[in-house]
Amino acid sequence: MQRDHVVPFSFDLSLLVQRSVASLYSHLVTRPTGAAIRLGIETQIGEIGTVCLSVLDFTQVVVLDFSCADEVVAKLIQRYAANDRPADAYFVARGLGEQHRDPIDEVLLRHDLALVAEVEGKFLLLGSADPLERAAWNVLQSATRGETADIAAAIAAHHADVAAALDRLATRRVILRGGTGSTAFYSLTALLPA
Amino acid sequence: MNVVTLSGSLDERYFESIVRAADAVRGERILFDATHVRWADPYGMVGLLALGQVHAQDGVKPLLKLPETGDVVSYMTRMGFFEHAETMFELNGARPKARGDGSESEVLLEITAVNSHQDVHKVVDLVNVRGMKILTTQLHYPRQEAFQFSVILSEVCQNIIEHAEAGGWVATQTYNWTKKLGRRVVVIAVMDLGIGFRASLSAAQAGRHSRWDDATALEAAFMHGQTRFHDPGRGQGLQQIRKMVGRWGGRISIRSGTARIADIPPWDEGSPLQEALPHLPGSQIGIVLPARVPAENSASPTGGR
Numbered sequence: 001m002q003r004d005h006v007v008p009f010s011f012d013l014s015l016l017v018q019r020s021v022a023s024l025y026s027h028l029v030t031r032p033t034g035a036a037i038r039l040g041i042e043t044q045i046g047e048i049g050t051v052c053l054s055v056l057d058f059t060q061v062v063v064l065d066f067s068c069a070d071e072v073v074a075k076l077i078q079r080y081a082a083n084d085r086p087a088d089a090y091f092v093a094r095g096l097g098e099q100h101r102d103p104i105d106e107v108l109l110r111h112d113l114a115l116v117a118e119v120e121g122k123f124l125l126l127g128s129a130d131p132l133e134r135a136a137w138n139v140l141q142s143a144t145r146g147e148t149a150d151i152a153a154a155i156a157a158h159h160a161d162v163a164a165a166l167d168r169l170a171t172r173r174v175i176l177r178g179g180t181g182s183t184a185f186y187s188l189t190a191l192l193p194a
Numbered sequence: 195m196n197v198v199t200l201s202g203s204l205d206e207r208y209f210e211s212i213v214r215a216a217d218a219v220r221g222e223r224i225l226f227d228a229t230h231v232r233w234a235d236p237y238g239m240v241g242l243l244a245l246g247q248v249h250a251q252d253g254v255k256p257l258l259k260l261p262e263t264g265d266v267v268s269y270m271t272r273m274g275f276f277e278h279a280e281t282m283f284e285l286n287g288a289r290p291k292a293r294g295d296g297s298e299s300e301v302l303l304e305i306t307a308v309n310s311h312q313d314v315h316k317v318v319d320l321v322n323v324r325g326m327k328i329l330t331t332q333l334h335y336p337r338q339e340a341f342q343f344s345v346i347l348s349e350v351c352q353n354i355i356e357h358a359e360a361g362g363w364v365a366t367q368t369y370n371w372t373k374k375l376g377r378r379v380v381v382i383a384v385m386d387l388g389i390g391f392r393a394s395l396s397a398a399q400a401g402r403h404s405r406w407d408d409a410t411a412l413e414a415a416f417m418h419g420q421t422r423f424h425d426p427g428r429g430q431g432l433q434q435i436r437k438m439v440g441r442w443g444g445r446i447s448i449r450s451g452t453a454r455i456a457d458i459p460p461w462d463e464g465s466p467l468q469e470a471l472p473h474l475p476g477s478q479i480g481i482v483l484p485a486r487v488p489a490e491n492s493a494s495p496t497g498g499r
Contacts, residue, residue, distance in 0.1 A: 027319065027322070027348075029318050029345075030315065030348065033311070062341065063341055065344075065345045065348040065349055066349060066431055067349065070428075071427075097338065098338050099345075102342075106430065110426055110427055
């Protein structure tokens with residue numbers, strides 16, 4: 001995939017919940033609310049029709065419960081990480097406070113998923129990742145672009161192990177592979193508008 | 195007329211004695227005599243509504259003699275008890291005045307019917323509007339943890355919608371437990387008269403256990419996060435509630451059918467699992483969260499016990 005072709009796309013979840021469930025409630029609670037929001041996001045991604053980086057913006061969300069997080073975040077990530085995904089979408093969560101982190105982390109772990117998320121202004125890898133994957137992701141996140149050899153050197157790990165870890169991270173769609181012929185990887189946040 | 199006399203405290207400690215006395219005369223006309231009640235909390239009030247409904251469903255509306263203490267009647271009025279009680283009891287005693295909208299009282303959440311996911315939204319909205327100040331100033335919860343209180347309420351109310359196949363009630367209030375704990379607490383009660391944990395989990399989980407009864411079903415859900423659904427994302431609500439309650443040094447109990455399971459903190463006493471209780475349909479959940487002390491707020495959360 002060519003990173004230049006990825007279209008950034010942002011979802012303000014507090015607005016989406018009002019549209020999706022046709023109510024004034026802004027708190028992201030209950031499974032039906034979460035499912036309605038997810039369907040709204042899926043519809044908008046489907047309308048884009050190309051590879052996209054979808055920003056899930058939690059800035060205006062006050063309360064997020066585990067059931068809603070499971071429906072919105074886990075099921076969304078799961079669907080677009082699957083081989084039969086309906087579109088080529090990547091996800092980054094932004095505007096998370098500590099009160100959002102726990103529910104999102106828990107539902108991701110439960111489904112063995114991972115997500116790049118901005119928590120209290122800092123980008124983190126939430127959910128399921130082993131220590132080597134997490135170390136490799138951290139190096140790439142700082143550098144925004146890196147070759148396997150550079151990352152392996154930075155964390156003092158075997159090249160083959162790091163290559164496998166980067167491959168798993170790319171499969172889980174929390175980093176991007178370079179285009180055809182490239183051996184580089186990119187952080188997802190490198191694609192975000194400045 | 196069978197008389198079930200309520201003790202001075204209408205709360206979780208004395209609830210079982212009321213259930214047992216009422217169960218002994220099931221199917222007959224009952225007078226619940228609350229004359230001597232001096233203290234009531236959400237668990238006791240919602241529990242009494244549940245008992246009243248069980249007996250009303252038997253075909254004869256039970257009578258409820260109101261407390262003689264005006265303060266208690268006034269408090270139960272503010273909690274919205276009588277609005278619900280009128281539908282399942284014949285009320286006997288000084289009729290309370292209308293409770294108003296509750297916005298001027300310090301009630302955290304009046305007794306509120308939970309019949310749909312929309313009701314869960316209303317509960318979360320109300321608690322966020324009224325509760326944040328109480329939780330942060332009286333209970334000394336950091337603001338972010340006060341939000342988690344809403345998450346607990348949301349998850350525990352959804353438990354009714356998702357599993358009970360019937361409506362229920364929720365109520366929550368703060369109290370000063372000076373004698374018992376030396377600080378304030380929040381008491382949450384969530385109850386329904388639905389199918390209960392045993393029936394809810396039966397199809398998906400009964401075959402995995404050598405015996406299948408109320409206690410086993412409660413252990414499966416409470417201890418192991420098992421649920422009626424095969425989706426791995428399900429069943430985490432109760433687990434997360436336990437984790438948060440434990441992190442805050444609180445107490446949680448769930449009664450369903452003939453059993454009760456609980457996480458008992460060091461400041462309280464009781465058995466973590468009780469069996470052979472008088473049968474009560476549905477599930478009855480009680481949560482007590484103690485106020486924070488400054489030293490706890492400066493320490494990092496440590497997760498579940």
